[in-house]
Amino acid sequence: MKKSLLLTSASLLLVMTACSNGSSDNSSSASPSPGSSAKAEAKPDTVKVWTYPVHATYEDDLKALIADFNKQYPHIKVEYEMLSWAEGPKKFDVALNSGNPPDLYFHSVDGQYVATGLAIELDKYLTPEIKEDYLPGTLELGQIQGKQYGLPIYQYQWAWGGNKRLLEEAGIDWQKIQKQGWTWSEFLAAAEKLTKKRPDGSTQYALTTDGNGANNDFIELLTKNAGIPDVLDKDGNFQLGDQRVLKTMQFIKTLLDKGYMPKETAALDAKKRTDMFYAGQTAILSKAIPYYDVTIQNRNKDIDAGKIQGEKIDFVLLPVPHADDAKPGTVMGGEGYVAFRQKKDQGEEHARNTFLVMEALSGAKAGNSANELCLPFVRKSQQKEFEGKGKANPVNLEAANIMAANRVNPVVLSLDVTKADKMKQFKEQVLKPNMQALYAGEKTPEAIAETFKTEGKKFFGQ
Structure with missing residues (x-):
């Protein structure tokens, strides 16, 4: 979470979570799932993902999500790079400014991304089933002025933290x-x-x-x-x-x-x-x-x-x-994946494949990030998948829910890209x-x- 949860994130993650690099080794020759011969015969493609150690075992989650995805779409190879919270944002900014961002980047949506003309508008790819799966008010966390550019996987939430012993002694x-x-x-x-x-x-x-x-x-x-x-x-x-x-x-x-x-x-x-x-x-x-x-x-x-x-x-x-x-x-918002095309555009089929990967990394099982981070889910399927598996102290979970009632959505989601960029400056x-x-x-x-x-x-x- 830079603003990312994160951890936008988050200073304890800098201390507790080590970063590493990796890529999936799934082959485009993997056997197709039943009834997917058309997908198996599709043109091989590679989708590049830049992400972060969202939680301590996020890379394991990512590998599992990619493996599940390739059972249905064996022709789409997913390559990922695990960035560090300290250096990753700078690396991404350089790539974006040069016109060569990754296909997917883990972040909240940003007007600056839209201003480059490289962020992919996703509305035409969103099915009614996907829209219905999002909890009220959460899909909008991936929008800029009502247009969809990202799919959140959790709602970040900022607060203060106290030492119980010291509080009670006082x-x-x-x-x-x-x-x-x-x-x-x-x-x-x-x-x-x-x-x-x-x-x-x-x-x-x-x-x-x-x-x-x-x-x-x-x-x-x-x-x-x-x-x-x-x-x-x-x-x-x-x-x-x-x-x-x-x-x-x-x-x-x-x-x-x-x-x-x-x-x-x-x-x-x-x-x-x-x-x-x-x-x-x-x-x-x-x-x-x-x-x-x-x-x-x-x-x-x-x-x-x-x-x-x-x-x-x-x-x-x-x-x-x-x-x-x-x-x-309460400062809250959505973090997940934002999709990009490159200056040398790879075409509509690649854009559609990018969205397929994006949806796979944002679905029900991707809710483990919210569960691990003790943050609010964004999808009904995530709630169902992780019901009763929360890890935080119940009193703190209750406190987080109370704070969520006072949520202040990011203003940047409502601004035109010029004003959003000036605000960032x-x-x-x-x-x-x-x-x-x-x-x-x-x-x-x-x-x-x-x-x-x-x-x-x-x-x-x-």
Whole structure:
């Protein structure tokens, strides 16, 4: 999950999941299944897939899905490459910009992809049966302005995560928070209790995030909970020019000034943030996904087995607190596969074969990714396939379901490709460096708010 779940993803996956390269060795001469002689006689074709270690055993899932696919379509060879979360996005961007992307890429849909003219519109390939299989509101997570460009395999969900022992020692009613949420004022009151000196003289912080400039996750979590849908709203109106964003920046500065977050936040990367959580140096970390429950359970088992040293942790999934005058908003969206043609177009038959592979990697058995990651399914067939097989602590699964009721869909799905591309540029060129400056104490919230207004006019004319 970059925004991908992921793990868009996800900092714990960077720590827990190793990456590798591979390709299927299925031969186009494999025996056809009964009644598939026409498919067996079809022209041999190769579909290339670039993906990520979505969860710890995703490559095993992928091999099994491809093997099942080749029983029905032996003439279509599927070659895959397992990218790393750290370097994969850069590699894909280079390939896309050169006009030679893979046929399928694991990601959420992006207006930038559509703007290249290489993303394949999928509507003509979607059968009524496929559409009916998707749960309400989930197929739309693969659309840009109502046109289908991707097939999601799960709904990603961002939250905060807490150490149960540290929360309870501070008298924090985490179960109430899971059920009812909390405001920024309530979080500040809790943060004061959670911040203290440890026996070894080090500080236990209330909250830690990775502020080294690698992403905008922290500010996006907070702005969604301040009534700000994104840099733009679904109609393309600029959103970072009023008091809501100033209040958000002031809230973050308060966390830093009070010592509730580390002074060195600007230098913390995802691994350091996670290490601090494991060491009990922070009670809460941002961001967290439900899958952390499983990875931490596995870590506890390794501690019991003597494989690693450390304190076992009971993980608590927590909603992000919302501004006192705003409603809670949970950052959610869809991640799965997006289909592309190349500058040297291989034709309609290849495009259709690409969709066949895409559907095979997104169907019922592909729901194991949602099951492993403890994330909401997108298809009815996935729900049925994995019913009763959930892996997260039931209280955390319930908390995730409650948060899902406050889902804020990605604004980018509603924007035209030009505005979506400009919004992405604004996040990289304006939002990210200014957040870094805030963490480092180099700019005040007021100065940053003015910068947003000025740059908003330059980027969007508003």
